[in-house]
Amino acid sequence: MEIPPAPLMLNIHLGAHTKRIMHGQLGLVLPSHDPIRLAEEIAIADHILRGRLFVGMARGYQSRWMNILCQKYGVGATYSDGSEADRSNRVLFAENFNIIKRAWSQDLLTYDGPTYKVPHPLDGIPDWPPAQTVTSKYGVPGEIGEDGATVRGVSVVPRPYQQPHPPLFQAFGASPPTIEWCGEEDVVPTILFGAVERVRELLELYRAAHASRGRDVAIGERAGVCRTFHIVEGVRGEDAVCAELLRRADRWEAPVWRGWYETFGLLDLMLRLPGEEGPVPAPGESIGDRLMKSGVMIGGTVDMVKRQVEDLLERLPVDYLVWLFHWGIIPRDDALRQLELFATEVMPAFGIEAPVPT
Numbered sequence: 001m002e003i004p005p006a007p008l009m010l011n012i013h014l015g016a017h018t019k020r021i022m023h024g025q026l027g028l029v030l031p032s033h034d035p036i037r038l039a040e041e042i043a044i045a046d047h048i049l050r051g052r053l054f055v056g057m058a059r060g061y062q063s064r065w066m067n068i069l070c071q072k073y074g075v076g077a078t079y080s081d082g083s084e085a086d087r088s089n090r091v092l093f094a095e096n097f098n099i100i101k102r103a104w105s106q107d108l109l110t111y112d113g114p115t116y117k118v119p120h121p122l123d124g125i126p127d128w129p130p131a132q133t134v135t136s137k138y139g140v141p142g143e144i145g146e147d148g149a150t151v152r153g154v155s156v157v158p159r160p161y162q163q164p165h166p167p168l169f170q171a172f173g174a175s176p177p178t179i180e181w182c183g184e185e186d187v188v189p190t191i192l193f194g195a196v197e198r199v200r201e202l203l204e205l206y207r208a209a210h211a212s213r214g215r216d217v218a219i220g221e222r223a224g225v226c227r228t229f230h231i232v233e234g235v236r237g238e239d240a241v242c243a244e245l246l247r248r249a250d251r252w253e254a255p256v257w258r259g260w261y262e263t264f265g266l267l268d269l270m271l272r273l274p275g276e277e278g279p280v281p282a283p284g285e286s287i288g289d290r291l292m293k294s295g296v297m298i299g300g301t302v303d304m305v306k307r308q309v310e311d312l313l314e315r316l317p318v319d320y321l322v323w324l325f326h327w328g329i330i331p332r333d334d335a336l337r338q339l340e341l342f343a344t345e346v347m348p349a350f351g352i353e354a355p356v357p358t
Helices: 008-014 035-048 063-069 084-105 131-139 176-185 196-212 238-264 265-271 287-294 300-314 331-350
Strands: 055-058 168-173 190-191 225-233 297-300 322-323
Touching: 008 035, 035 084, 035 168, 063 225, 084 176, 168 176, 168 297, 176 190, 190 196, 190 322, 196 300, 225 238, 225 300, 225 331, 238 287, 238 297, 265 287, 297 300, 300 331
Parallel strands: 055 168, 168 190, 190 225, 225 297, 225 322
Antiparallel strands: none
């Protein structure tokens, strides 16, 4: 679960086999990457895909690999709990994001931050051998200092294919500081909360953060919410449909929610109802019951799914629905059929053209 090695390489591979679909990830864990190298790799992927790329970003909550890959940066896995680890991770995440955006937009990149300096040392890299023969001739103004031999900044190439950069998303936002940061930086949050009331509160924070930077966005504009979908075929009657949804939740959802999210303490965060006390799920309550009651799972016949999506978008008029699709746990044929039904039966009801099979 959540094993996406080299996601940009996978995006490029899949892009070679498609023509229209956007590719991306939720997301690249910024604290585990060098920001300049990541800015270059994203830009190259954007060119290869001719702009069919979006970029998702995350802070990293899994110690199994965060504490290994991030050891040289002095950070590790974290939750949004205000701890020292959380603060250190957030500083590095925000700094790397800032460097990446500058690398995409500035001809000459210089930066003086708490953990990263460009150049390093900050007063310049002296005695650069090809300063006069190459860098002064082909570089950007200011890259070489007045002494004719010291590197004063770097030019990161290429710029992204999309200008000023690919669409930017934040992975599975849930904490107010993260949502406010998204609004300030004009990054699309993908909110993983069931309760509509709680999502609405976060969208208000997001809107206010946009306004603090002089941007006016409506509630739900440039925001996303996460849901899982199950379309039922060949079953009649509401009770039978509900029984089928609970069966699927037991087989295809519980291994993720109970085997993964619950072990990280995330069920309480994502599935708790407003004003509810006690454990989540409640004693005797199945994960399927809780997913439906919280609104995280949208399911039923095609018509039932359409009505539920319509109701969700009336209450939360977001620009994006993010499908928590557990590929690898759902049998392949069933998974492909779910995607086909959603694309051909549900999406057209909301003005999205269905793809034509080839």
